[in-house]
Amino acid sequence: MWFLQSGITFQHLVARLSAIIVIVFFSLPFHEYIQGLAADKLGDDTAKLSGRLTLDPSVHFSGFGAIWLLLFDYGWAQRIPINHYNLKNPKRDMALIGIAGPVSYIISAMLGGILLNFVPLLINKNLVHAIGLFIYYYISINISLASFNLIPIYPLDGFKIIQAFLPENILEKFYSNFYRITWMLIILMAFGFFSPFMSFVERFLYGLIMRTTCFV
DSSP states (O other): OGGGSTTOOHHHHHHHHHHHHHIIIIIHHHHHHHHHHHHHHTTOOHHHHTTOSSOOHHHHOOHHHHHHHHHHSOOOOOOOOOOGGGSSSHHHHHHHHHHHHHHHHHHHHHHHHHHHTTGGGOSOHHHHHHHHHHHHHHHHHHHHHHHHHTSSSTTSHHHHHHGGGSOHHHHHHHHHTHHHHHHHHHHHHHTTTTHHHHHHHHHHHHHHHHHHHOOO
């Protein structure tokens, strides 16, 4: 839990909590909206018919997901409903919907990177530091959410992506042992098996976003 780390100051605490609040009410709903929009464009209007094709955070809010984000930097909103039978090419289209998830967090992080350019224009130096710190946490957590969602474990976006590349016989074996394999992957994740992958993705995305959004 990040708030138990030694050396964290009150200013860092406020900045991080503020970033988490913005992510809960913007980034997480945006993630669901983008995936619902992708599904709609690919032939499945389930999200639209259920009233979920909106940026209204109250429609997507998950209390448990928000608490998890507060404690561990990884959280979620209510999953967007998708009926893969309505998709034109279910295997390919589910992968595209899966890709839309991490892309939404990258877009959210890039918005933070763009805003960071205007922070030095503020006259009050204390405000410059406080807002800069808030944006730093906002960008970092969005990047963490993008990398986390790329892990190939159901129901994360990485699972939707990787299944598009697996042969049908492998998928059949997976689904016949779904719970056993899923729990095995969750245990591996708990012991840090995917940490090197996530660290690599986070470093790459942070560098990419800083290079592409910083113009001051």
